[in-house]
Amino acid sequence: MGVVLAAAGSAVGLGNVWRFPTEVGYNGGAAFILIYLFNVILIGMPVMISEFVVGRHTHANTITAYAKLALRSWWRFEGVAGVFVAFLILSYYVVISGWTLFYLVDSLSGFLPVEQDFQSEFNSFVSHPWLPVAYACGFMAMTHWVVSCGVQSGIERFSKVLMPLLLIIIAVLVGCSFSLPGAHDGLRFLLKPDFTKVTTRVVLSAMGQAFFSLSIAMGCLCTYASYFKDETRLARTAFNVSIIDTMVAILSGFIIFPAVFSVPGVEVDAGPGLVFITLPNVFHMTFSSYPVMGYIFSVLFYMLLLLAALTSAISLHESVTAYVLEATGMSRRTAAAIVSVSCMLLGVACSLSFGPWSDFKVFGMSIFDLFDFTASKVIMPLSGIVICLFVGWKLDRNMVRDEITNHGTLRFRLFSTYIFLIRYVVPAVIALVFVNELLG
Ligand code: TRP
Numbered sequence: 001m002g003v004v005l006a007a008a009g010s011a012v013g014l015g016n017v018w019r020f021p022t023e024v025g026y027n028g029g030a031a032f033i034l035i036y037l038f039n040v041i042l043i044g045m046p047v048m049i050s051e052f053v054v055g056r057h058t059h060a061n062t063i064t065a066y067a068k069l070a071l072r073s074w075w076r077f078e079g080v081a082g083v084f085v086a087f088l089i090l091s092y093y094v095v096i097s098g099w100t101l102f103y104l105v106d107s108l109s110g111f112l113p114v115e116q117d118f119q120s121e122f123n124s125f126v127s128h129p130w131l132p133v134a135y136a137c138g139f140m141a142m143t144h145w146v147v148s149c150g151v152q153s154g155i156e157r158f159s160k161v162l163m164p165l166l167l168i169i170i171a172v173l174v175g176c177s178f179s180l181p182g183a184h185d186g187l188r189f190l191l192k193p194d195f196t197k198v199t200t201r202v203v204l205s206a207m208g209q210a211f212f213s214l215s216i217a218m219g220c221l222c223t224y225a226s227y228f229k230d231e232t233r234l235a236r237t238a239f240n241v242s243i244i245d246t247m248v249a250i251l252s253g254f255i256i257f258p259a260v261f262s263v264p265g266v267e268v269d270a271g272p273g274l275v276f277i278t279l280p281n282v283f284h285m286t287f288s289s290y291p292v293m294g295y296i297f298s299v300l301f302y303m304l305l306l307l308a309a310l311t312s313a314i315s316l317h318e319s320v321t322a323y324v325l326e327a328t329g330m331s332r333r334t335a336a337a338i339v340s341v342s343c344m345l346l347g348v349a350c351s352l353s354f355g356p357w358s359d360f361k362v363f364g365m366s367i368f369d370l371f372d373f374t375a376s377k378v379i380m381p382l383s384g385i386v387i388c389l390f391v392g393w394k395l396d397r398n399m400v401r402d403e404i405t406n407h408g409t410l411r412f413r414l415f416s417t418y419i420f421l422i423r424y425v426v427p428a429v430i431a432l433v434f435v436n437e438l439l440g
Contacts (some may be wrong), residue, residue, distance in 0.1 A: 003232050005163050006156050008244045010220050013312030014096050015213040016249040017305055018275045021256040023209050025268040028197035029189040035203055039210040040246055046421045047216045047384050048238040050391040053403045055225025061322035062219030078386045082219030083323050085379045090316040091346035092371045097309040098136030104302035118277045127355035136351050140344050143313045147321055148336040166304045173255045176286040182261030190257050200436040207433055208376035213245055217384040223319040234404050235412055381434050385427045392423035
């Protein structure tokens with residue numbers, strides 16, 4: 001149970017509550033969600049199981065894990081890519097997490113529920129020259145603290161209480177959202193697919209989102225799996241984590257879209273600010289006659305969002321720190337400090353790209369968008385292909401079977417299907433979508 005919840009803690013984060021609705025908004029709603037589900041089942045779960053196999057078999061950090069299994073061959077660069085991208089993601093993850101921290105403080109001070117113009121409130125915050133940077137640093141400090149103390153008992157115990165609580169809060173918020181005047185349009189947007197809007201870009205986005213949300217292909221789960229026990233059931237864990245993660249993502253959509261359609265002037269494709277503008281609106285409108293409830297709810301929600309972000313940030317941080325630590329032999333504290341400080345330097349650039357540096361574009365993207373694009377739409381798909389080919393072709397099949405069945409003590413009837421998927425189907429599907437997008 002603890003294992004599932006810790007892995008679920010890594011998976012459930014801003015990717016579900018913030019990034020998923022943003023992507024759904026950009027990519028046209030229900031059709032995107034269907035393609036997303038397809039991606040989770042067909043690609044996400046097989047890749048996750050493969051990562052578990054590598055991590056638990058070697059009991060080592062990602063880079064060492066691949067190096068151990070691949071010896072001197074090129075495959076070992078998969079581990080390097082994983083750790084590098086975990087670092088890249090962490091650098092922009094702390095920026096959004098910092099916003100969450102700000103909104104928590106704001107709602108604690110009682111300001112949020114009475115505020116009216118959430119749009120300009122949000123804009124003036126993110127474009128402020130140093131305030132968001134300060135909050136991002138604050139968030140990084142929290143992450144740093146947990147990682148440098150060592151995580152296992154802390155995170156596990158944390159996740160066991162937090163994850164169920166998060167689900168309860170989400171359920172109540174869905175109820176609130178359904179009572180809003182725009183609920184009907186919101187539901188139609190989420191449930192009625194319009195396949196005319198589907199392009200390869202939409203499919204690639206759905207794939208990138210599945211990778212991001214499930215925390216796969218980047219070494220996080222491989223690092224966590226290295227701490228798994230011998231009796232942990234890999235396939236079942238992957239299944240449970242995927243279910244929990246997908247459920248939270250879809251429920252977040254059910255909170256946000258009815259609200260979006262209730263607020264005049266907010267567009268569904270409002271981008272990264274969607275959650276920070278529309279959610280306060282939900283609190284404001286649903287609880288306008290009971291301000292105390294509005295207060296309690298906004299505080300609870302941002303607190304839980306912050307904690308969800310924290311467990312994910314910890315897993316990203318941990319997978320880089322575990323490498324630095326094992327490779328250099330320095331103390332955990334020093335290793336974590338090096339990671340935090342260097343990552344924060346990139347984080348500052350990301351944060352400024354919403355304000356003073358917003359005119360600075362690379363390939364037409366701001367620094368923030370560039371990082372997200374590189375990580376989730378370029379390196380993650382490529383690295384997903386490599387992981388599958390590695391486990392499917394390079395590793396000994398009996399060893400893979402042993403890992404998944406815990407040395408023959410479990411039955412895994414889908415083993416040949418799984419092998420077939422990771423040998424042919426998953427790499428082919430990813431490659432097709434990816435190449436199509438590059439050429440198109
Ligand atoms: N999955 C997390 C989220 O949804 C973010 C995350 C944690 C992540 N570890 C990762 C994303 C590793 C990619 C790779 O917020």
